[in-house]
Amino acid sequence: MDNVKGCLHIYCGDGKGKTTAAVGLAVRAAGYGIKVLFCQCMKDGTSSEVEMLQKLGIDYCCCTEKFGFYWNMTDEQKEKAKDAYMELFVKVIKKAKEENYGMLVIDEFMSAYQYGMIAPREAIRFLMERPEGLEVVLTGRDPGEELIELADYVTEMKKRKHPFDKGVKARKGIEM
Secondary structure: OOOOOOOEEEEEOOOOOHHHHHHHHHHHHHHHOOOEEEEEOOOOOOOOHHHHHHHOOOEEEEOOOOOOOHHHOOHHHHHHHHHHHHHHHHHHHHHHHHOOOOEEEEEOHHHHHHOOOOOHHHHHHHHHHOOOOOEEEEEOOOOOHHHHHHOOEEEEOOOOOOHHHHOOOOOOOOOO
């Protein structure tokens, strides 16, 4: 990326658009020729954007095992999910470093981080010691102050109105 220091972006808030913004930035970067790795936590790889990201040459990964929502998991499932997401995180940061990526997106990072699925200490260490030119994009609700302090960009999506409030479920191609 022209020997420029990579920045840390956070897309957060209770509104729609966090993943959409991260996808848009990944597409923009790929269009410029930047090598992009797009990782999704707490999602199973079935969101509509995945196929298009791959068609554009953006490398994609997620946890292949489905765990569902955290609050619906048993203690045993939570432990299994923690192992799986930590393994995914370690794999992704290793890949980003070793394969010279210019951008790493970790979608739904905040949930995995807050629920301890990604060890906070290791996450903070990676963010502080990331490769010089690596642009990192994190999405999710309620980032902690420690993440906000580290970030170069923090963009909050605020919900004012959403069809979900009227009982409309997530629609393919729009919310998923």
